[in-house]
Amino acid sequence: MPNRRSAGTPPSGAADGAGPFDFVVVANRLPVDQVESSDGGTEWRASPGGLVSALAPIMRQSDGVWIGWSGSPGPAPEPFDSEGMHLIGVELAPEEVRDYYEGFSNATLWPLYHDVIAAPEFHRSWWEAYVAVNRRFADTAAANAAKNATVWVHDYQLQLVPGMLRQTRADLRIGFFNHIPFPGYEIFAQLPWRRQVVEGLLGADLIGFQRRADATNFLRASRRAAGLSTRGSEVNAADGRRVRAAAFPISIDSAGFAEVAAQPHVQARSKEIREALGNPKQVLLGVDRLDYTKGILHRLKAYGEILDDGELAPPDTVLVLVASPSRERVEQYRMLRDEVEVTVGRINGDHGSVGQPPIHYLHQSYPKEEMAALYLAADVMLVTSLRDGMNLVAKEYVASRQDETGALVLSEFTGAADELTSAFQINPHDIEGLKQTILRASTANQAELRRRMRAMRRRVFEHDVAHWARTFLRTLEDSADHRHRRREPGPGHTRPSPESEQH
Template sequence: MPTDAPTDTSQRTHDLVIAANRLPVDRVVDADGTQSWRTSPGGLVTAMEAVMKGREGAWVGWAGETGEAPAPFVENGLHLHPVPLSQQEVTDYYEGFSNDTLWPIYHDVIVPAGFHRSWWQAYRTVNERFARAVADVAAQGATVWIHDYQLQLVPELLRAMRPDVRIGWFNHIPFPPVELFAQLPWRGGILEGLLGADYLGFQRSADAQNFVRACRQVLGLTTKGDTVTVPGTGSRRARVVRASAVPISIDSAGLEALAMTPAVQERAAAIRASLGSPKVVLLGVDRLDYTKGIRHRLKAYEELLAEGAIKPPDVTFVQVATPSRERVAAYRQLRTEVETTVGRINGQYGELGVAAIHYLHHSYPREEMAALFQAADVMLVTPLRDGMNLVAKEYVTCRHDEGGALVLSEFTGAWHEMHQAFVCNPHDIEGLKQTILRAIHTDAKDKRRIMRALRRRVSEHDVQLWAKRFLEALATAPERPSAKDRATS
């Protein structure tokens, strides 16, 4: 069972500390019993891996295994400090409160949220453990960068332990309107936890505004523009917390270099050949999550087949659905629904040796994904709600040939940066069908012009610029309210 005792305070401390639910690595055990660590898949890890290059720092997170945590270790020059979680805490803090309470509320309540006091208590307990772990490894005056919705209480908990450090928090998912956020019985505690930070970064301006508005309406705090005034209590002085948009991006230069390697380009050609060399390859790449709009996408595709607007073998659809949170009931139900739909479509519209849909329920390494992106004529990024969606940026980066077309949901953070894409409302099935057809049939010259604009935007606003903007905003965040704000707080 995990212990809440602090780690050895004689260990090395760091000027930059990252805190996230997971460490950026997974343990791998080979057939002969040899153990090693492998970089984890996922947008956060990929983004922060690029950010941490050339920066010496520590990363605090869960190693992915229940029970006693591994001892701190160094991997690829990064000092990793595992935080222990028991199986019950994984059930209550992670699967429960994080993904069955917060995730639905923060994604427009696409499925109902569950409210359980035991889950909230586990969430508090684990956040306290993370805060202590960060406090142990942060040097005097260190910069601490906390990530995402699983750790929303850490900023205030850490501030109480270490008022000397600079605290930033970044939200990788949407932050909901106050009308949805207010459903949370523990809404005040979450806001107070976040207000322990000096600076809060969000994917979209609307998310930052939702947070500021929640502080005003739920906590009754004074707000002005993108700032919230936190009154002083006891010996603690009044503070000003800033919240603004800093949209995340990718390591575009590194991914483009990978995509241009002969091995990846050869693999892309092999993928198309293995699919029967169709005229058009449609591609979806998502975690198997109800927010990603996979069922809506399949419905649109099935109707296009039924109407004869497209048909195999000229057109085929590849859907990569990475396994996700399979212990949560809503995700198990989603998998059943998706696989049932795929089977029905293939049974009705496929032929011997010609599948209408190629459904792949596992993850792939970056090299394979880069090849898939180059093999796809139309990329379908159609979530019902998404903080950013880095797949859209990865696709256009891999299309160094300026080919392809991106169909993009207007409910992604990416849409705010990539207006030139073929934009859709995934709830509008008829509109989604017409957008897919436009992406297929638009003149190649016009599609190249669109792709050039998308690629330029992503390359100019890469992950390094994102990190630079966030850290600069954190370094310059206001510390004290003005005399006028103090008078009205």
């Protein structure tokens, strides 16, 4: 793990008296949200979400600094400590939130990187805002990083930061981790600024992806969009460095989540949930952000047809659908919410009775304890993503099942499918296959369920978030120390043309 922060005079622009730091995390959001406190004021509390739960333990151990946006437009808060972490905010003006975040990040890159499930939009003004905001993050990181520090940049909102950091701070050891999929080149090629994005990422010494296929897609993009040669998992960057691209599947704090699920009040709450649902024989559960990549409508279609066919029926079977609010200012998300709610209403109208709806729909976010109770209450977990970098919900469900009961129905288009091979895997586009798999998972005998769950729990606990972070940082150290050097071209060497397919 990285060392504790260095002593000495902070570099220009660093938080007064707080740096420089030997370990710097750069992410779009700070790991805390500002909420109203019990006395009517405001306070910072840990944010929900996979990235925060993954990195918070590492940040506390390393005494590093986390650089990110507070989530609110306007001036950034002064540097502060919260949840045992040193935090430095980056300012985003309202128009930058609109163009950089809601625009280029979430209406251009997000749909493009998720196989164009929704149509991406390409606007030059959005790109210009993306460049400007990435520059601000890079400058803040450079100002707060000690000499030879490790800087770990995260996710699709900040793909230009590694290259910008490399230009100003060649001493840094730079890692980048992409939490969402990286698309095949035929899709990525639609991006007008494909070369700039590839070159920005190649400022890193190590680029991590969720799946091996994502790393392979990036290597091909490096050849096609930037005209660079590759060998194995490495790209020969234009400045002579060899940059490695590889899979590092992210995970959760498995032991910590299991500990939450084992608490007596959480166990009691899971029984209360089942009682509130009418003590059905089967509780099906889906937990997602309300996002078009999650396959929520496919799940509802399959469940509705199962009810139509009479193969499952309320009150013996109930589906709990938790769809937490997400990007509600983006039109595509508002439209999705409307469609989900209409579909839920139709199924409940067709198959429900007074006090016994077949679907309990919850458009809310819940704390970890309540989520653990829901996982414990569910007999079958439905993860039907159309495209997902990892899907940590699947791993949380597995970690919660200490009695080795329960069934996980898991889309093959999630990163988790590569690891949780004992799940009931499905193609969510195949509605008939999805229906049959839900029925199979609902009727499997306990011996089969225990065998499957035992294998998945072994994987989740052996490859937890600490293993993910150690593996990535150890590989980054090796990449920076042994590959971060210029490679002089030999006699007769010529650079490939930008659109050539060279290996």
